[in-house]
Amino acid sequence: MAAVTLSSPQKARILAEALPFIRGYHGKTLIVRFGGGAMADPALKAGFARDVALLRLVGMNPIVVHGGGWRIDRLLEQMGIAVRRHRDVRVTDAPTMNVVEMVLGEINQELVGLINRHGAKAVGISGQDGRFIHARRMALPVEAGETEAPDLGQVGDVERIDPDIIDLLLSRGFIPVIMPIGVGADGTAYHINSDLVAGRLARTLHAEKLILMTNVPGVFGRDGKLAYVLTASEAEALLADGTVEGGMRTRLTAALAAVREGVRSVHIIDGGVESALLLEVLTNAGVGTAVRSDAGPHFLADSRSYFAGPAED
Amino acid sequence: MSAMGALLPDENILLDVDLAGRTGLFHAVGELFERRYALPADKIAASLDARERIGSTGLGQGVAIPHARIKGLERAIAAFVRTRVPIAFGAPDDKPVSDFLVLLVPAQATDLHLQILADVATRFDDPEFRGMLRACTDAAAARALFADWVPA
Numbered sequence: 001m002a003a004v005t006l007s008s009p010q011k012a013r014i015l016a017e018a019l020p021f022i023r024g025y026h027g028k029t030l031i032v033r034f035g036g037g038a039m040a041d042p043a044l045k046a047g048f049a050r051d052v053a054l055l056r057l058v059g060m061n062p063i064v065v066h067g068g069g070w071r072i073d074r075l076l077e078q079m080g081i082a083v084r085r086h087r088d089v090r091v092t093d094a095p096t097m098n099v100v101e102m103v104l105g106e107i108n109q110e111l112v113g114l115i116n117r118h119g120a121k122a123v124g125i126s127g128q129d130g131r132f133i134h135a136r137r138m139a140l141p142v143e144a145g146e147t148e149a150p151d152l153g154q155v156g157d158v159e160r161i162d163p164d165i166i167d168l169l170l171s172r173g174f175i176p177v178i179m180p181i182g183v184g185a186d187g188t189a190y191h192i193n194s195d196l197v198a199g200r201l202a203r204t205l206h207a208e209k210l211i212l213m214t215n216v217p218g219v220f221g222r223d224g225k226l227a228y229v230l231t232a233s234e235a236e237a238l239l240a241d242g243t244v245e246g247g248m249r250t251r252l253t254a255a256l257a258a259v260r261e262g263v264r265s266v267h268i269i270d271g272g273v274e275s276a277l278l279l280e281v282l283t284n285a286g287v288g289t290a291v292r293s294d295a296g297p298h299f300l301a302d303s304r305s306y307f308a309g310p311a312e313d
Numbered sequence: 314m315s316a317m318g319a320l321l322p323d324e325n326i327l328l329d330v331d332l333a334g335r336t337g338l339f340h341a342v343g344e345l346f347e348r349r350y351a352l353p354a355d356k357i358a359a360s361l362d363a364r365e366r367i368g369s370t371g372l373g374q375g376v377a378i379p380h381a382r383i384k385g386l387e388r389a390i391a392a393f394v395r396t397r398v399p400i401a402f403g404a405p406d407d408k409p410v411s412d413f414l415v416l417l418v419p420a421q422a423t424d425l426h427l428q429i430l431a432d433v434a435t436r437f438d439d440p441e442f443r444g445m446l447r448a449c450t451d452a453a454a455a456r457a458l459f460a461d462w463v464p465a
Binding site: 013016017019020021024228229231264265267284285286290292296297298299300302303304305306307 | 364367368369370371372373374375378380382397398399400401403404405406407408409410411418422423426427430431434
């Protein structure tokens, strides 16, 4: 994005325009999944932490869920632990899980420190704390040529979330910073995809907004153009016909489930844009794709039926 | 010049006005059309409101195209209103709206009128158009942009 120098009246106008958004989201819960390339860029990471602190300080309840991504792979490589994947999912045996927990813990404390530096109070937690994320072993469906489902080790899926500890932290004004580790019934720790955790948390807490930050501008449609609004059925169709691939599949699936279960506003945004989070929450500039329920307005179809209806007097 | 130019004279463009909510917007638009075309302001506001109740005419990204059929109107007329502060409008992306192209059409609306709506929607869908529209500081510039824009 080109650097822009703003005049004082322009700055004042931007602040005034943020007011209705600040009022609208006051006291509301926003779940933000932080990950992707923004995590690799110290300036973007520090900017993200500042933006989260700002949202808290103007009265919203942000919750951060972060991933570990490439930093896990890098440390595994440095430690000489071979990485195996099944359909893009990292097979996580016990030594791999140790590295996963190490990297997630490190990222978690970095984010907590950065947020705290901006005057808010962040608390880093894992799903093991208070056993709030109940997990189960993730099973991939058996595909052609396989006799049994691949064993992914300690890769988990969310069984359920017990939001007590989150409610407690929010009620005291803390910002929970969550690493995506869950606990199985037998006490085993599982690494869970951070988009899945964020989506499930948004559904459990009936959050006002779910924001999934990613590396790309948003979701691209069949025509190759960025879709800035997708209805649930449009999103489903893009998943079904394979238009959406790779990590975006998991992200869009999590977004879709959240929308279907009543999270009002779900956004997949470009974490590489400076202050993407503030732009998304406090302005009417979209910085990605909004996913919405099928109910609600359909502009041209509504107009067609309005024009076809009886004329008013 | 496209059909848009004839629909939207400079006098029908209000930039950076202070309006409180949807009601305030429709009231202001009604008064504008009453002043310019001797149409009943209350009736226009009520008709715009009736269409909005079917579903928001917000398109997302801070833009909306409120419209209504008006008895006695012989041809389509439009106004463009940019509010200083965005207002809640039930848009599909949940964002408040600041840029409104308001269209009034005859009671016997036709495919032509639907086509006008689609044309405006195409302009508003284009991020470059939205950016240029927001950069307009006077009515003449906004009118020229609507009239001369060639969709990509």
